Amino acid sequence: MSYRIRRLAVCRLALAVSACLGAACASVGSPHGNHVMSRKVTTAHDQVVATERAFAKTMADRDFKGFESFLASEAIFFSGSTVEHGSAEIVAAWKPYFTNPTAPFSWLPDNVQVLPSGKLALSTGPVYVQGKEVGRFNSVWRLEAANTWRIVFDKGEAVCSSAP
Numbered sequence: 001m002s003y004r005i006r007r008l009a010v011c012r013l014a015l016a017v018s019a020c021l022g023a024a025c026a027s028v029g030s031p032h033g034n035h036v037m038s039r040k041v042t043t044a045h046d047q048v049v050a051t052e053r054a055f056a057k058t059m060a061d062r063d064f065k066g067f068e069s070f071l072a073s074e075a076i077f078f079s080g081s082t083v084e085h086g087s088a089e090i091v092a093a094w095k096p097y098f099t100n101p102t103a104p105f106s107w108l109p110d111n112v113q114v115l116p117s118g119k120l121a122l123s124t125g126p127v128y129v130q131g132k133e134v135g136r137f138n139s140v141w142r143l144e145a146a147n148t149w150r151i152v153f154d155k156g157e158a159v160c161s162s163a164p
Contacts, residue, residue: 044118048141051149052109052123064098072150079156105129119143
């Protein structure tokens with residue numbers, strides 16, 4: 001199977017899965033969905049939404065030290081075939097994104113899910129370049145201390161085109 005056909009198949013599968021998940025999952029604005037959530041999970045959900053937004057704001061505000069503060073020491077970031085292990089590697093790889101006066105991209109969470117324990121969460125959402133959606137991020141956040149969430153995994157993916 002050619003690369004183009006495989007990529008098209010993967011993109012179509014991703015679009016189908018996204019449509020199913022979009023119909024089945026609760027949005028950021030509605031953490032309850034069709035299920036009753038515990039107070040602990042609801043509180044954690046709200047904290048992770050706020051944390052993800054604050055993390056994204058570090059890019060908009062060009063606040064590199066703030067960006068660093070959200071990273072767990074053992075965090076892993078994936079981007080394409082590149083993988084950074086640990087906060088030191090991530091910081092080195094991301095520093096160039098903070099050098100220009102204007103942010104090269106932005107992101108916002110549109111779906112946050114929290115484990116019943118209230119200690120681990122997944123945040124996903126669009127990535128924008130000059131207002132155009134170019135990708136999606138998936139971040140796993142871990143509660144490390146009272147009201148302190150740190151990112152442990154982050155993976156960005158390009159948006160697939162639905163054109164054949």
